[in-house]
Amino acid sequence: MTTSVNTLPDYRRKLATNRLGLWLFILSDAFVFAGLFVSRFFLLGFYARPELNQILGLVITVVLLASSFSMNRAETAMAYGDRKNFLRGVLVTLVLGVIFLIGVVGVEWQIAPFSPSDGTAASLFYVMTGFHAFHVLTGVIFLAIVYRNGRKGLYSAERMWAVEASTVYWHFIDVVWIFFYPALYLIGAPVF
Amino acid sequence: MEQQIDPNLDAKKKAAWQIGLAVFVLLFALTIGEFFVGAVAVNWWFILIAIALLKAFFVVRDYMHLPRLFKGDEEEH
Numbered sequence: 001m002t003t004s005v006n007t008l009p010d011y012r013r014k015l016a017t018n019r020l021g022l023w024l025f026i027l028s029d030a031f032v033f034a035g036l037f038v039s040r041f042f043l044l045g046f047y048a049r050p051e052l053n054q055i056l057g058l059v060i061t062v063v064l065l066a067s068s069f070s071m072n073r074a075e076t077a078m079a080y081g082d083r084k085n086f087l088r089g090v091l092v093t094l095v096l097g098v099i100f101l102i103g104v105v106g107v108e109w110q111i112a113p114f115s116p117s118d119g120t121a122a123s124l125f126y127v128m129t130g131f132h133a134f135h136v137l138t139g140v141i142f143l144a145i146v147y148r149n150g151r152k153g154l155y156s157a158e159r160m161w162a163v164e165a166s167t168v169y170w171h172f173i174d175v176v177w178i179f180f181y182p183a184l185y186l187i188g189a190p191v192f
Numbered sequence: 193m194e195q196q197i198d199p200n201l202d203a204k205k206k207a208a209w210q211i212g213l214a215v216f217v218l219l220f221a222l223t224i225g226e227f228f229v230g231a232v233a234v235n236w237w238f239i240l241i242a243i244a245l246l247k248a249f250f251v252v253r254d255y256m257h258l259p260r261l262f263k264g265d266e267e268e269h
Contacts, residue, residue: 020261046235068251081201182244
């Protein structure tokens, strides 16, 4: 038996509500990141920043941008019913997300010439990158679930809300880093 | 029953992919640009913020598809 909630018009109506809910969540999450972003300038001003590896910062930023591109490609593929390229795109995004995490937590945190106990500004660097890395980790977990469900054939061009939601969430993580990258790596001269 | 396949679908998908690629190339170029601005002019924070805003605009519009939110329940993917 097919219930009314499973009809395509009902699904689309629900989709509009889901989108609104997702964007409200993203907006509320963005305020937390905005608070951290403003705190960085409150503590260090516009002319000072932590001493960080510039090449590593550039590389992990490009990796995250590339992951957004591959996720956009995956979502587009699913929207046109191309499951093979969808799965490939999600897998590439997953790998790039893990590389980003290794770059920040596994490398940058280890080579940074300061620790979280070296003052408020130093600890803020770990809070900003750590909170962002936690979001990347949750994004990777969401994408792994979407990949698994995609392999089972649970999505179609008409019914792919989970794909759209995880894609928007992943791009949001990218947008946050777009602001964190210059704030942490580029603006001001290295002072600690 | 034989499935009806829209012959334009593949072309539409490739066109959408090309937009995604163009946005990525733009984001990459802006990132390289801000890297060099940060390296040579540590006091030009306003330019770096402007570049970040521009990059965020493209991601929100072209990757996150913010306009979909305002198109109601008629919008397809």
